[in-house]
Amino acid sequence: MNRPERPNRFEVHDADALSTARALIEACADAREMGQKVQEAVARNAAWRGEECINLLAPEAPTSPSVRALLAAEIGTRAAEGHIGKVNRWFAGTRHIDEVEALCVELLKKHFRCSYADHRLCASMIGNAVVYTALSAPGDVIMSAAQPVGGHSSNRIDGPAGAMGRRIVDIPFDAQELVVDIDLFRKMAPLVQPRLVALGLSMTLFPQPLSEMKEAIQPWGGRLFFDAAHQLGLIGGRQFQDPLNEGADIVTGSAGKTFSGPQSGIIIWDDPEITEAVTTAIFPVWAATHQVNRVAALALATAEALAFGEQLQAQIVANAKALAGHLHERGVPILGAHKGFTTTHQAIADVTRFGRGLKVAQTLERAHIIVNKNLLPSDRKQDWDYPGGLRIGTIEVTRYGMKEAEMAKIAEMIARVVVGGETPERVRPEAVALRRSFPTLYYCFENGSPSP
Numbered sequence: 320m321n322r323p324e325r326p327n328r329f330e331v332h333d334a335d336a337l338s339t340a341r342a343l344i345e346a347c348a349d350a351r352e353m354g355q356k357v358q359e360a361v362a363r364n365a366a367w368r369g370e371e372c373i374n375l376l377a378p379e380a381p382t383s384p385s386v387r388a389l390l391a392a393e394i395g396t397r398a399a400e401g402h403i404g405k406v407n408r409w410f411a412g413t414r415h416i417d418e419v420e421a422l423c424v425e426l427l428k429k430h431f432r433c434s435y436a437d438h439r440l441c442a443s444m445i446g447n448a449v450v451y452t453a454l455s456a457p458g459d460v461i462m463s464a465a466q467p468v469g470g471h472s473s474n475r476i477d478g479p480a481g482a483m484g485r486r487i488v489d490i491p492f493d494a495q496e497l498v499v500d501i502d503l504f505r506k507m508a509p510l511v512q513p514r515l516v517a518l519g520l521s522m523t524l525f526p527q528p529l530s531e532m533k534e535a536i537q538p539w540g541g542r543l544f545f546d547a548a549h550q551l552g553l554i555g556g557r558q559f560q561d562p563l564n565e566g567a568d569i570v571t572g573s574a575g576k577t578f579s580g581p582q583s584g585i586i587i588w589d590d591p592e593i594t595e596a597v598t599t600a601i602f603p604v605w606a607a608t609h610q611v612n613r614v615a616a617l618a619l620a621t622a623e624a625l626a627f628g629e630q631l632q633a634q635i636v637a638n639a640k641a642l643a644g645h646l647h648e649r650g651v652p653i654l655g656a657h658k659g660f661t662t663t664h665q666a667i668a669d670v671t672r673f674g675r676g677l678k679v680a681q682t683l684e685r686a687h688i689i690v691n692k693n694l695l696p697s698d699r700k701q702d703w704d705y706p707g708g709l710r711i712g713t714i715e716v717t718r719y720g721m722k723e724a725e726m727a728k729i730a731e732m733i734a735r736v737v738v739g740g741e742t743p744e745r746v747r748p749e750a751v752a753l754r755r756s757f758p759t760l761y762y763c764f765e766n767g768s769p770s771p
């Protein structure tokens with residue numbers, strides 16, 4: 320029986336991209352060839368993004384060859400769910416999986432200097448859902464940061480927080496200083512008495528007043544949740560404020576951003592009182608089989624971070640400051656100039672006068688320089704698809720051994736295109752040459768650190 324045609328059905332994906340894929344599949348002689356089409360697209364990406372681009376995406380990090388190898392390990396075909404230990408598992412045969420997972424947990428606790436850590440979340444966003452489940456209830460008022468000042472959808476009405484029925488009040492933000500407006504927060508918080516304050520910033524340049532925020536919500540037992548998706552590696556490598564020591568009750572983070580491990584989520588906390596609520600929200604609420612290959616890769620990446628983290632993260636920040644400074648000097652305005660531009664792995668450029676973020680990012684892509692369009696605090700709701708900013712990050716270039724001198728070269732290439740109006744295709748060979756002259760991934764056991 321034929322299913323009825325639905326010609327006007329809603330489709331979220333780009334219609335051209337899907338119809339190109341359909342045509343490709345239909346032109347194949349058999350399913351084997353269809354599989355080859357997938358492998359070929361993956362190879363094209365590896366050649367282009369892996370070898371010919373200056374990747375400056377702030378949430379992106381390459382993993383070491385051994386971490387990447389573990390992602391394809393046999394252990395990734397095994398099923399494990401539940402907590403570590405013979406009685407806790409549903410499936411038999413998990414003896415060595417228990418070893419790997421226990422190593423991962425203990426390595427995370429050691430690196431992040433905390434009492435508890437969890438490794439089972441396939442994404443940081445799911446970690447945030449865990450926190451909402453454990454520390455708040457449907458109908459509760461929570462406070463979180465709005466997207467134009469750097470907030471992330473996971474803590475907003477259009478993400479898990481909203482879908483789970485939390486009522487959201489904005490954390491007041493000082494758009495000039497790019498930090499929480501603590502005076503206003505002290506006035507607002509008692510009026511709404513949030514059960515949970517969720518501070519998560521995808522645009523993150525400066526430390527936030529966490530201890531002051533915790534103090535302000537203490538009277539009614541409000542909990543402070545720091546969503547460190549971006550800053551996780553900086554925190555582990557002691558190059559950012561340490562949220563658990565400054566009043567945060569719980570911290571989540573992405574393992575694939577500054578932490579430079581396999582993409583996934585981590586949760587760390589110290590308070591034994593919240594442990595039962597948090598761990599039962601992890602399993603059985605938000606995790607079941609949890610990709611043990613990824614857990615193994617995470618454990619190895621954590622060992623790398625113990626060995627190289629401080630050095631790597633310090634260079635990431637030094638490179639971000641250098642890149643920001645050179646761009647600003649060359650006429651690309653960078654936010655936070657009066658505060659030294661940044662204390663993290665990111666710089667935010669205001670490109671409103673150069674055609675706005677989407678157009679500039681697409682133009683730079685033609686030069687093989689990859690950045691993302693980004694909201695600015697001054698952007699309005701109707702600007703969201705065409706925001707005024709660019710976000711530029713230094714994780715990958717740093718892992719390939721680039722330092723301040725290379726940041727000057729990258730800034731020059733960007734400025735020639737953005738400010739000077741040079742055709743990106745003319746800059747491209749220089750970008751490719753620079754990328755090719757740094758072929759080795761550092762800050763890992765096989766290759767060590769780059770020479771000073």
Ligand SMILES: *Cc1c(COP(=O)(O)O)cnc(C)c1O
Nearest residue numbers: 442443444471519520521548573
């Ligand atoms: C990236 C990000 C997340 C989501 O992390 P994933 O690992 O991609 O799920 C959550 N919060 C903030 C602030 C982020 O920047």
